[in-house]
Amino acid sequence: MRTHLAATIGTVALAATALAGAPAAQAQAQAQAASAKRFHVAVGNTWTDGTVTFYNRSVLVEGVHKSVGAASNLTCRTTLATTVNAAGPMSSKRSGDIACGNTKSFSFSVPADQPGGATAVEVCLTDANTTVLKCHVVFR
Structure with missing residues (x-):
């Protein structure tokens, strides 16, 4: 009887631990999504517009x-x-x-492979030769 009771208590404790981890995982996902920051860089009638999402070792740039x-x-x-x-x-x-x-969509990841990751991202509008026309700094 005691063995059965101990096994039941252990199963209940394990289930409670698993359920307690679910809100933590959800909170972490929300925290990452909440770190998305907007940017807009314009030169004349041309522009780049989108979001930067900071992660621990990289940054996602989309727009x-x-x-x-x-x-x-x-x-x-x-x-x-x-x-x-x-x-x-x-x-x-x-x-x-x-x-x-024309207008083109983009999505790419930039490495930030240092402890703590990136503290900021400089987003620049360039010409096809990669000559920088104008930039905007987005802080974490």
């Missing part, structure tokens, strides 16, 4: 950039993001899709 000029390296637009921590710039990455006389 849309627009070019209104004819397709040339000077009028096409792309988005460049650089992760930054207290020591300075960490990593840079450019969006894969270039907008040339």
Whole structure:
């Protein structure tokens, strides 16, 4: 009888522990989603607009950039993001899709592989040659 009672108490305790972990996982997911920050960088009629989501060792950059000029390296637009921590710039990455006389969506991840991750991200609108036109810093 005591063995059966101990097993039942152990099962109840294990189930309670599992249920207690569910709200913690949900809170962590909400905290990550809550860290998404908006950005908008415009030069004339061209722009990049979207969100930056900070994670422990990377940053997700998502959005849309627009070019209104004819397709040339000077009028096409792309988005460049650089992760930054207290020591300075960490990593840079450019969006894969270039907008040339149209609007293109993008989504890319930039490494921040240092303890604590990135404290900020510099998001820049560039031409097709990756010449920086204008930037905006997004803090964590």
